[in-house]
Amino acid sequence: MFKKYRILKWVSIFVLSLIVLVVSFGFWFKSLIPPREASLETTTVKNLSYLSEHPVSHRGKVLVVVTSTDTMGSSGKSTGYELTELSRAYYTFEANGFEVDIASPEGGKPPVVIDDEDMGAFDFAFLNDSIAQYKAENTIPMTAVKAEEYLAVYFAGGKGAMYDFPDNKSIQSLVKKYYQSNKVIGAVCHGPAALVNVTLDNGRPLLENKTVSGFTNEEELLLISDARTVFPFLLQDKMVEQGANFNEGTMYLENVSHDQNLITGQNPWSTWSLVERMIQQMGYTPKHREITAEENAVEVLTAYHENGKQQAKKMIATIMVDQNKPFDRVLIAKHGILAAMKGELGNFANLISLVSYAKKCETKSGKI
Secondary structure, three states, X not given: OHHHHHHHHHHHHHHXXXXXXXXXXXXXXXXXXXXXXXXHHHOOHHHOHHHHXXXXXXXXXXXXXXXXXXXXXXXXXXXXXXXXXXXXXXXHHHHOOEEEEEEEOOOEOOOEEOOHHHOOHHHHHHHOOHHHXXXXXXXXXXXXXXXXXXXXXXXXXXXXXXXXXXOOHHHHHHHHHHHHOOOEEEEEOOHHHHHOOOEOOOOXXXXXXXEEOOOOHHHHHHHOOOHHHHOOXXXXXXXXXXXXXXXXXOOOOOOEEEEOOEEEEOOHHHHHHHHHHHHHHOOOOOOOOOOOHHHHHHHHHHHHHHHOHHHHHHHHHHHHHHOOOOOOHHHHHHHHHHHHHOOOHHHHHHHHHHHHHHHHHHHHOOOO
16 A cells, blocks of 8 residues: 555656646747737838839739638638738739739639738738738639730649639639740749649640649648548649659748749748749849848758758857847747657757757847
8 A cells, every 4th residue: 555655656746747847848938939029010011121122113014823712621621822922922023023913713802821920021011001902802803814914923822722723724724825935933832733734735734844842741741630631632742643843842941943934832931032033034133132030040940951950050140140130030949849740859859959049149149
């Protein structure tokens, strides 16, 4: 009886200690995450120096296409287009002299997905921009799009695109016409779903022998374990099935493929680079843009995966202390959590230590 009591006592102490450890880690981890600047939500177009400084003369029009689908099949899960993949592309095109029209399969007001944790200045500015909001809430139906008016088309992502992009005849017709006339086609994340059922005049799939990127199987299945039954197909599988050379980069990091006039990106973090590649393909040098805190964090994460923790630390110090540039340590923390979800405890520990190091560098640079 006494022995049983001692066992229960030690089990209780162990469980209590574990709870204390977890709670303490939670408070410590939370201390690494900076609060969002209160002024960020009130950002307007006037606050974006990228748009106002060194204005570029009008070069023509670009079409952006977003999904009209608000539910993931029969799952009941809500969806729509990703705001960040629209807003950042919209202002990058505008800053470079292109007028932007927004279309969707059904027209009107499409459903939008807003992830608070990913919102930045450009995204809030878009929400506070009456002209941009009018275009986003009154999209042109694809059947009414006049393809000859635009120099390029960009398909924004969002899981809804998996349902209404692939079989839309107007999308297929526009993509085929643009590709065969050498106009620029861009698509990011789930946006390449617009390309999967396009057949060229020679009877071959558009994607055949093309090097492309899109949301990967690994990225999809990590967050939606039953994705194979939720979606009509997995984007990577479908693109490969149609003969594409699928360029798969590191999970949730920038990765852009450029094959002639077809430019595709793996995920939301590819948006900036993808749109600037489109502008280059149209024959222009993209206007100088200050690299965002998020992009600097992506660069560090890429260095970590390619060259290890020490190289990533050196890069953080260079960015934050030597160059005094913005840095998004929240994104590093997110990747730490993703590592934990995958059971990669070593990567989890390394990435969280990088978050802690970034906080120290921020203090050293005098930003907090």
